[in-house]
Amino acid sequence: MVYTATDLLKSHWDRTLPVEPADIAQAMGIRVVPEIFLDGGASGLIEKNGSTVTIRYDMTEPQVRQRFTIAHELGHYAHGHLEKDGTCFRDTGAQFYSRQKDSRETEANQFAAKLLMPASIVRFLVTEKNLTDITRLANLFAVSEAAMGYRLKNLALK
Secondary structure, three states, rough: OOOOOHHHHHHHHOOOOOOOHHHHHHHHOEEEEOOOOOOOOOEEEEEEEEEEEEEEEEOOOHHHHHHHHHHHHHHHOOOOOOOEEEEEOOHHHHHOOOOOOOHHHHHHHHHHHHHHHHHHHHHHHHHOOOOOOOOHHHHHOOOOOOHHHHHHEEEEEE
């Protein structure tokens, strides 16, 4: 079954900001484990062993990156990217800057943005509360300014 970010927000979000992707994952029965990745290439991964699904993320990265990584890996799960037993890695720097992107990684990134920055809340704050400062919005949602900038652009609010 495929889930949208909106589905998960409706089912597992307490309507407070920032959205906590680890709490949503855990409410779905997914283990969330901080680690130190020494290979320097991945920010996180999701793996399925039997009925156990685990998201691992690099705890040495900035908190906004950790949160995006968890939401991204949750996107892999929600979109059904895991096979019976398998692992999906988050974009590495090399994948991010090359033009050869895996569509599953793009879907997971879009899912993460929608989960962490719900459209209805972003629109309300920008259009009704006139909150347009990217730094303040990014802080409110606990995301990077770059992520907030892209979200505003994708919602045609910038």
